[in-house]
Amino acid sequence: AGGSLREATRCVTRFPLAPGRRCLSGGEAAPVDASRPDGDTHPMRRNREAWDVAAQKYVEETESLPDPGASLEPVEVALLEPVVPGARVVHLQSGNGSDDLDLIGLGARQVVGVDFSAVTVGAAQQRAKGLPISYVVGEVERVPLRAGCADIVYTGKGAHIWLAELQPWAAEVARLLAPGGTFFMYDVHPAAALWREEAGEPILREDVDYFGGVRTNDSFPASAIARFSEDDTLEAQERQWTVGELVGSLLDQGMVLRHLGEYPQPFWWPGGEAPSWTRRLPNSLSILCTRH
Numbered sequence: 001a002g003g004s005l006r007e008a009t010r011c012v013t014r015f016p017l018a019p020g021r022r023c024l025s026g027g028e029a030a031p032v033d034a035s036r037p038d039g040d041t042h043p044m045r046r047n048r049e050a051w052d053v054a055a056q057k058y059v060e061e062t063e064s065l066p067d068p069g070a071s072l073e074p075v076e077v078a079l080l081e082p083v084v085p086g087a088r089v090v091h092l093q094s095g096n097g098s099d100d101l102d103l104i105g106l107g108a109r110q111v112v113g114v115d116f117s118a119v120t121v122g123a124a125q126q127r128a129k130g131l132p133i134s135y136v137v138g139e140v141e142r143v144p145l146r147a148g149c150a151d152i153v154y155t156g157k158g159a160h161i162w163l164a165e166l167q168p169w170a171a172e173v174a175r176l177l178a179p180g181g182t183f184f185m186y187d188v189h190p191a192a193a194l195w196r197e198e199a200g201e202p203i204l205r206e207d208v209d210y211f212g213g214v215r216t217n218d219s220f221p222a223s224a225i226a227r228f229s230e231d232d233t234l235e236a237q238e239r240q241w242t243v244g245e246l247v248g249s250l251l252d253q254g255m256v257l258r259h260l261g262e263y264p265q266p267f268w269w270p271g272g273e274a275p276s277w278t279r280r281l282p283n284s285l286s287i288l289c290t291r292h
Contacts, residue, residue: 044164050236051117053229054221058096058123071098076186087151092140093159097124100133114138141168148178156187161238170249177291189282259288
């Protein structure tokens with residue numbers, strides 16, 4: 001594990017670190033800022049710990065995850081194909097790195113993934129050996145890369161629900177992008193949290209408020225935490241955001257909205273479709289913005 005972390009946290013010269021930041025190495029833990037989320041009582045304060053535990057699943061799956069070309073959804077490929085060739089891509093909340101392999105396959109010059117879990121970063125880098133893909137441990141509110149280093153900032157596939165605050169995230173997106181750069185997100189639709197399937201029909205959940213709040217994750221990473229941890233108190237906390245809040249936070253940074261799409265397909269469901277949801281309810285969305 002130590003070797004994979006050393007490999008995972010090497011910096012790349014085309015994505016220089018921001019002043020005062022340095023590349024982590026040798027399994028060194030990323031510095032933790034207790035102010036984000038605020039203080040020891042914030043409900044999302046243990047998310048990094050929870051994800052480090054759950055990411056052991058990624059370590060196990062290093063050799064068994066889908067081959068390159070099988071991770072990006074068709075709608076993503078259609079929207080990214082015109083802009084990815086030759087681009088420098090920063091992938092925020094990069095997870096197991098499957099999407100990064102596909103971005104290289106679409107013609108990206110280089111991809112740098114950013115994730116706050118050192119275990120996740122280590123697993124992703126193992127899969128990316130020999131490719132122009134590198135990873136750094138960092139928080140999306142304070143990405144350790146220089147301003148203007150990216151032609152594309154990419155994120156999604158279960159990312160925005162882990163953001164404690166939107167404005168610092170959107171500000172970092174704008175800071176990282178070079179003039180004329182593109183931000184792209186393909187993620188779970190915020191409304192998808194409002195229902196569950198029961199007897200083949202979608203049932204409205206009474207414990208979820210579309211307009212905000214923090215809730216305990218009950219799918220993944222919860223299943224992996226239960227498997228790999230003996231700590232019964234360890235939980236991952238999600239934050240509910242609306243479509244308007246997501247788009248508005250980017251527009252507040254001077255970004256220009258070029259595309260907003262909503263889709264019935266739940267990308268996380270085997271085969272991409274859940275019978276009770278097909279063509280009836282929004283399960284995923286895409287956002288594409290550009291920076292002046």
